[in-house]
Amino acid sequence: MGEAVLHESREGYDIVTLNRPDRLNAFVEAIHIGLARAFDKIENDNNCRAVIITGAGRGFCAGQDLAERDPTIQGDRPDLGKTLEVYYNPMLRRMRALPKPIICAVNGVAAGAGANFALAADITIAARSASFIQAFAKIALIPDAGGTYWLARRLGAQRAMALALTAEPLPADKAAEWGLIWKCVDDADLMPQAEALAAQFAAGPPDAYALTKKALQAAEVNDFNAQLDLERQLQREAGYSGDFAEGVAAFLQKRKADFSRRK
Ligand code: LHQ
16 A cells, blocks of 8 residues: 555645555545655745645545544444544644635545645635535535535535535536636646746745735724735735845836745
8 A cells, every 4th residue: 555645746836646546545544644745845945936735546535434444433423523523623723824825726525624625725726527516415414524614604605505405416517617726737738837826936936925815814804994004014014025125126127026035
C-alpha cells in the first residue's frame, strides 16, 4: 500500500493528492495524518504560496471510510463528535487559517465529508464529470465537515435543505451555476487550469492574498460598518507593504510586477 496522501512541491506551489483510489479516496486515519503532515510543511514554507488539493483515480473523496475501524469509535453507538473533533475539524480550521490560497481540483465524485472538504477550499474547481453528494442522510447523519456552514451561505435555503435531506448528487456544472463552487471545466482541463491558477498565485502578492482571505472570511459574520473598519485596517497593512509599492511602480512603468522578494 502506498502513501495515503501524496505531496509534491512545484515552482511556488504545492499539490496534495488524496491517494486511496480503489476506495474513492475515502477518509481513513492515514489520510488525516497525511494531510496534517502536508500542512505542517505548507504552513512553514515561504516558497509555497498556493496549494492545490485533488484526488487520485476516478473519485475525489467519498467521505468517511465506512468500513474503517476508527480508533476513536467504540461499539455501535459511537461518539462521532469525537471523530470530528479529533480528525476533521482541526483540518478544516487549518485550511481556513492558512494565509495562502487553497484551490481544490475536484476530479470526480465528492461525497459526504469529501464534498464538504472540497467546499472548504478558497476556490473549488470541478471536472464536468464530478458531482457533490451530501450523502449523510442515507446513513442517518447530518452534513458535517463544515457542510451546513457552506450550504447555508452559498445556496438559498431551499437548495441547501433539499441537498442535505435528499442526498441527491449535484452535478459539477449545476454546483457552479448555483455558486456552490467557482467553476466547472472539461475533465482534461481540470489540472491544467488548477495549476495555471496556482502559478498565478505563486507569482502574485502573498500578503495581499492573506489579507484578502481574512477580510472575506470576516465578511461572513460582520455587519457593514464593522467590515468597513476592517477594510481600513487591512488596507493600511497592505499599503505599507513593499508589494504595493512594486505593484504601482510596475503599473506606471508598464511592466510586469515582481512580487518574488519577501520584505
Ligand atoms: C467506500 C466508500 C466509503 C468505504 C465508496 N467508505 N468504502 C461519518 C462518520 C464519522 C464521523 C465523521 O463524519 C462522517 C462523515 C461522512 O463522510 S458520512 C458519509 C460517508 N460517505 C458516504 O456515505 C458515501 C458512500 N459512497 C457512495 O455512496 C458511493 O460510493 C459514491 C456515490 C460516492 C460513488 O459511487 P460509485 O461511483 O458507484 O462507486 P462505488 O460505490 O462502486 O465505490 C467504489 C468502491 O469504493 C466500492 O468498493 P468495491 O470494493 O465495491 O469496489 C465502494 O464500496 C468503496 N467506497 N465510498 N465512504
